[in-house]
Every structure is written in C-alpha cells, then in structure tokens.
Amino acid sequence: MSVFVSHTSIDCHDAYALSEWWRRILDYGTDPEDPNLPGHEECAIFDPDTGHTLLFLEVPDAELPAKRIHFDVRPRERTQEQEIRWLEEQGATLVADHRGQYGPGTGWLTMADPEGNQFCVLKSLAERAHVPSPDPQAPQ
Structure with a gap:
C-alpha cells in the first residue's frame, strides 16, 4: 500500500x-x-x-519554520523571460539567477513571493523542447 x-x-x-x-x-x-x-x-x-x-x-510565530518545500513553476503560455517580468510586476523578487548554468538556453531563476518563500521559474515546455540538455540531471 x-x-x-x-x-x-x-x-x-x-x-x-x-x-x-x-x-x-x-x-x-x-x-x-x-x-x-x-x-x-x-x-x-x-x-x-x-x-x-x-x-x-x-x-x-514571528519566525516561520525553515523553508523545506518550494515550487518549481513552468510558464503555461509565456516564455521564461516574459514570465519572470510578469512575476516581478506581481510582487515577486529575484533571489538568484541560474540561467545558462548548464550551457546556453538552460537553467532557471529563483524568486521569492511577498513573504520570502522561494520558488524557481523554469522554461516553458515549448522552450524546453528546443534546448538540448548537456546534463540529464539539469533542471530546465
């Protein structure tokens, strides 16, 4: 079971x-x-x-517990770059940029929601289909 x-x-x-x-x-x-x-x-x-x-x-509690869960979000209709700009307009903030980490066109961006919870912005499925991953373990 x-x-x-x-x-x-x-x-x-x-x-x-x-x-x-x-x-x-x-x-x-x-x-x-x-x-x-x-x-x-x-x-x-x-x-x-x-x-x-x-x-x-x-x-x-004034201090929230350690953040052990985060979301990886993937654009439904926009490109990764368009999604990042839209999320910033909605109040998300940049934490770290991991784009290009595994070669051109790869990677993700780490952002935070208004309470500081981090999430990653991946490429759309359409974008992902056009980028060969040099590392099969690399998130896209």
Missing part, C-alpha cells in the same frame, strides 16, 4: 493574502462553498484541471 499527497501545506503569516497572490500567479480557483476571506487562518486554492491543492496555514 502507499499514500498520496492530499495537498501541499504552506506556513505563513497572512493566509488570505498569500493564497490570493499564489491564486493569481497559478490561475488556481477557490471553493465557492468555502471561500477564502481576509482573516481566515486557513485558505485553500486548487488547480481546476488537476485538482492539485495548496493550503496556506497561518502560524503565530
């Missing part, structure tokens, strides 16, 4: 604000029968196509 992932939980200071930020970024939905509202200590969003669910949980 095995288990499956029900949802991904994210500790934060403002569950509503952070869930709304990620909802816009990922184009996720909310449950109309259990809407997320300002002041809610738990806010869930989900992918309407796959059902993947993110649950944002407020914690009272």
Whole structure:
C-alpha cells in the first residue's frame, strides 16, 4: 500500500493574502462553498484541471519554520523571460539567477513571493523542447 499527497501545506503569516497572490500567479480557483476571506487562518486554492491543492496555514510565530518545500513553476503560455517580468510586476523578487548554468538556453531563476518563500521559474515546455540538455540531471 502507499499514500498520496492530499495537498501541499504552506506556513505563513497572512493566509488570505498569500493564497490570493499564489491564486493569481497559478490561475488556481477557490471553493465557492468555502471561500477564502481576509482573516481566515486557513485558505485553500486548487488547480481546476488537476485538482492539485495548496493550503496556506497561518502560524503565530514571528519566525516561520525553515523553508523545506518550494515550487518549481513552468510558464503555461509565456516564455521564461516574459514570465519572470510578469512575476516581478506581481510582487515577486529575484533571489538568484541560474540561467545558462548548464550551457546556453538552460537553467532557471529563483524568486521569492511577498513573504520570502522561494520558488524557481523554469522554461516553458515549448522552450524546453528546443534546448538540448548537456546534463540529464539539469533542471530546465
């Protein structure tokens, strides 16, 4: 027997604000029968196509626990560069640029959401199809 992932939980200071930020970024939905509202200590969003669910949980601690989970996001419609610019317009900040690390056209960019949670921006599937990876272990 095995288990499956029900949802991904994210500790934060403002569950509503952070869930709304990620909802816009990922184009996720909310449950109309259990809407997320300002002041809610738990806010869930989900992918309407796959059902993947993110649950944002407020914690009272001034310091959030060590960040052990992060997202790797891939553009659905834009290029990696267009996605990076759009994310910056939405309030994401640059942490580290790993583009070109495994040769021209490879790599990713590490960014942070408004509460400092890091995530990586990969190439779109269309871009990835046009770049041969010199290292099969290299993320694209």
